[in-house]
Amino acid sequence: MKTIHTDIVIVGTGCSGLFAALHAPKEKKILMLTKTTLEESDSFLAQGGICVLKDPDDYESFFRDTIKAGHYENRRQSVEIMIKSSPEIIAELEDYGVRFAKDELGNPIYTKEGCHSHPRILFHEDITGKEITSCLLEQAKKCSNVSWMENTTMVDIIEEDNICYGILAQRDKETIAIESDFTIFATGGIGGLFSNSTNYPHLTGDALAISLRHRIALEHPDYIQIHPTTLYSTKKGRRFLISESVRGEGAKLYGKNGKRFADEVLPRDLLTKEIYKQMKKDEMPYVWLDMTMLGKEQILSHFPHIYQHCLDEGYDCTKEWIPVVPAQHYFMGGIHVNAASKTTMDQLYAVGETACNGVHGANRLASNSLLESLVFSKRAMHDLLALKPKKAKDFLALADETAKKLETSTYKEIVWDAIRKRKEGKKMNSITMSMNVDTLILQALREDVTSEDITTNAIMKGYQSGSVQLICKENGVIAGLPVFERVFHLVDPKTEVTFFFHDGDRVQKGDLVAEIYGDIRALLTGERTALNYLQRMSGIATYTAQTVKLLEGTNIRLLDTRKTTPNMRVFEKYAVKVGGGYNHRYNLSDGILLKDNHIAAAGGITNAIQMAKEYASFVRKIEVEVENMEMVKEAVEAGADIIMLDNMNVEQMKEAVDYIAGRALTECSGNVTRENIAQYIQSGVDYISSGALTHSAKILDLSLKNLKAV
């Protein structure tokens, strides 16, 4: 196999890859790869502009606009870094020769897009991306330490023990092993996976598929932005974006009847919903956008390329409305990186749209992505330059082994799987959380902290921000992540937790499950209580999932019981559901269950059922516990809704189920465990309940590791 050695390999030649390269010292050899040509990247397509903190007074408002658009799911630290670094980044761009719009006095002109409270976007006509990226490319081409490979596709990374030693690439069917001290993914978005997208079709999220195969953590792969307004066309290929600044400057949207139907500067996700609603109502594949009120002069000066493109498609946007439709546009999720753009694999960084540093939260604020790409690619380069890289013991052998396992044809499906799976995560009901769970967690915290965390306070004299990782130490099903997060929020509301898994996901030994960022004192104080909940709940979910698996192919549902740890029922019953089981009654007021002692107290089954029917509301089901056929018959005659066959053997249960013949539901109960449940499948009951789910599940081993100051 052909082998190339370099110091740093950068995969992708968009603005993020180029900016990283430009921040490397001249003695470092950089190899830059692109799947097609140097000019074919989304960075060249950016129209609207690039945000900047134009004056310190705008900081609060810029920050607020970003997190509001992001549905408050943004990592605050990343947003702060981006905004505070923006003036320096813009100054660097201007030094490289980027020309932003200026007034006659040479002062910058700022434009505004949806969700920005003030104009703070620098632009160059409506081709800001081309202006920036072509300047960066020109500068990078002048660097003698940078070499280029066009039409070359990264197909895998070469790694061992979670350390990246380079990549495997393909060009003209030839496979090339590229050995490098550091690898930077700058591979852009995922638009190529969609039939309607503003992105280049070759951007198919290859780095995400590769990350998933190598268990590198992703973050929010389902956070995908649909741009509300692209020019409607029946032609194949990329959809042409009608920039948000057109609406920011006053253009209006109309339905078929020529009437406005939405606020044009709503956040992108909300406006997209409104447009889809209107299209459905109108039974049309588009809505109309009216730019005419901007006037010909403004359209030609600020939006000349939009004007020309519309003209090429047969619309004069200075005189007539144009048809627009939403299309996939941007990827907020991606490969999880820290504030230095490092992935969860050593010697591997990710920057630009393929990375998720949390700046955008659940929805990107317009014109923040070019800025974010530049800020964090520069940080990646600075970070890696300070490290001493490890070399592979036998790079060629590793490369050969990797090449043998290549399966690129599955990459698109791998990414789609991750996108779909994320949407299905289980969540604890938020009202249950605030009404019931908070008080219990506070009690647990009080029990642990009492007057003070003496150890933490001895070593930490004041505020110090830091991060710590939640690592899984054995395979299982994770449950209780919202509770884990809540513990830290109750200790310090400013703590930020980033999850890479959802409740119900299967985790493996070594997986990074979450990263927690905040005041180190809060991280240390909350650690034990947060882990206690998570380990117990995950243990129950794991045990339940293993038991449910044994019932596969039957219609039997697995139930828990009230044999829960005092004060832990809300958590343990939730964990059973996460593991795929069902809840029996939650507490004594949740249903009538007449057991042996109730029957004895009432003077027999018939009496007990009669009294229960008279006492309880008619909506309540009545369940009776029986131990032999005689009791079964009496319970059926007396009108029991559910008959619990307690401690009966399989033959007896079969006979009972045959006799009951659908007149009541049947439940098998009595010392059922994961180890013995298989024998009860033949009984034909509707439910099997098992106290073991909550009283005998062993905890799942998880721990907080790698605490560091940030």
Ligand SMILES: Cc1cc2nc3c(=O)[nH]c(=O)nc-3n(C[C@H](O)[C@H](O)[C@H](O)COP(=O)(O)OP(=O)(O)OC[C@H]3O[C@@H](n4cnc5c(N)ncnc54)[C@H](O)[C@@H]3O)c2cc1C
């Ligand atoms: C139409 C449009 C308008 C936009 N307008 C704005 C705007 O006004 N303001 C703003 O801030 N943002 C805007 N954006 C978003 C912004 O342009 C992108 O988020 C940003 O440019 C991404 O840069 P990047 O370097 O991460 O990726 P890109 O510029 O997309 O570059 C990706 C690179 O990776 C390469 N690559 C991918 N996979 C592989 C592989 N397997 N092997 C080798 N190479 C690979 C590609 O060939 C390419 O060179 C817009 C985006 C679009 C599509």
